[in-house]
Amino acid sequence: MSRIIHSQADLAMRDLRLRYIPVVSTGLAIFLTLLPFIPSAPLLPDFGFLMLITWRLLRPEIWTARMALGLGLLSDLVAGHPLGQAMLLWTATFLVFDLVDARLGFRDYWMDWLIAAAALILHAAGAWYIALMMGSDVDFRVMLPQIGLSILAYPIATQIVVSLDRRRLGG
Amino acid sequence: MAPPANRRPGHSRRAQYGLFLGYVVAVAGMIVAVLLLVIAIIDPRGFAAIKGAALDATTPASSGGRSIVGVLRGAGDGISNYFRAGSQNGRLQRELAAARRELVKAHAAQAENRRLLRLLHLGQTAQDEVTVARIVGSSFDSPRRFATLSAGRSSGVRIGQPVRSPDGLIGRVLETGQWAARVLLITDGASSVPVRSVRDGTPALAAGRGDGTIELRTLEVGANPFRRGDILVTSGIGGIFPPNIPVATVTGHDGDTAIARPLAEPARADFAIVQPVYQPAAGGSLDLAAPQPVAPPIVGPPAAAGPARATPANRQQDPRYQPALQQQPAAATPTQAPPQ
Helix, strand or coil: CCCCCCCHHHHHHHHHHHHHHHHHHHHHHHHHHHCCCCCCCCCCCCHHHHHHHHHHHHCCCCCCHHHHHHHHHHHHHHHCCCCCHHHHHHHHHHHHHHHHHHHCCCCCHHHHHHHHHHHHHHHHHHHHHHHHHCCCCCCHHHHHHHHHHHHHHHHHHHHHHHHHHHHHCCC | CCCCCCCCCCCCHHHHHHHHHHHHHHHHHHHHHHHHHHHHHHCCCCCHHHHHHHHHHHHHHHHHHHHHHHHHHHHHHHHHHHHCHHHHHHHHHHHHHHHHHHHHHHHHHHHHHHHHHHHHCCCCCCCCCCEEECEEEECCCCCCCEEEECCCHHHCCCCCCEEECCCCEEEEEEEECCCCEEEEECCCCCCEEEEEECCCCCEEEEEECCCCCEEEEECCCCCCCCCCCCEEEECCCCCCCCCCCEEEEEEEEECCEEEEEECCCCCCCCCEEECCCCCHHHCCCHHHCCCCCCCCCCCCCCCCCCCHHHCCHHHHCCCCCCHHHHCHHHHHCCCCCCCC
């Protein structure tokens, strides 16, 4: 793809890509929860959340915390969580990330992975606690396979996000 | 590193206000989310319309993918069956022989059961199905165990109805949309099904553990009465689940509680049968419940009467004779669990 813009249409296209590739890709990841797998225990990661924090860690400047609010609402509706669960957890994660970014001068890939792992653990714990409040009395160890797989999936999510980001910037 | 004292994004007032407004919106949104969660905890059926509509909108995607997954899984099973054909053949023949014997016993027990029910003037509550649907998805990324069903209110599915497959109980309907419904699986932590053991009729509550297994809570304290291989069926207590639907088989013990594995696997069940609530009055208020006619006192034979099979033919013809009352445990459990 050429870096030279030839027409107004090109410019509009470029603007669309810049703005919407992160949101649309995260939205698609949220819809992955509709895949017809019926495992007997929580196993697969919450793809939407994984994509969200990967974008946020790679490109802190594209989203403010309120974007997590809207995407969280979408996730609640699509995945059938109690309304407000992802809205609360995702927005809280973004606010914590803002604090972390203010504290740390810089982050490298390994620190990103560490921060993502902490976020994934807290997210699973939050979902587990909300389920507990809703009357689902399960052992927290049930969540461990899902947490482990999510943390291992972070590098893959990073690969996907980096390639999307390259497309977004027209490289 | 300490945060910088000045976090302003620059000298632009607009940028500063924008950043501030972003945080205000985020925090306000979190407060709203907490309120929504509180409402959801107090009244789980709140927002039923919104969630039902979302269910309707998202189910077609799952339904389409389900057939592809089915083909892939079928292929995997076929390959593994090919390699295990010899041992599997022997095992299946042994199982078939055992099953035939059990079938004869079950036929005899069923016939006897029918006769006894007729004698007791107990018409079985209608157990017809509301609809037959497919399970098309699940909540695989949350600690809850929900499944999505491809039938909703337009097919007569209502909240609270039990859902089963030919193998056994799957769960009960939690939310309904127009064309889709969400099912609370029996393995969910919030699910609790009254069951009894087929072997000796011990009652228990089957509560999900969230990891695909079920915990059996007995009503009495002390030694655990369940053995490995015991089969559990619904007891019909509570009035939601019809009695005698297979639920689970006991696989072991975890401390004092017995652990069981569901007989019906939603991932493999091709079809799910939605049944009406066993006794609809159980779900409504007490005023709606029709008064049950009181059964007349039973005139039984002398207490010395033996078990039903030993009963002479002339006494079996006697409509007042109630062998079920003479041999409680055996009559309550006409079939025996297969030996392990």
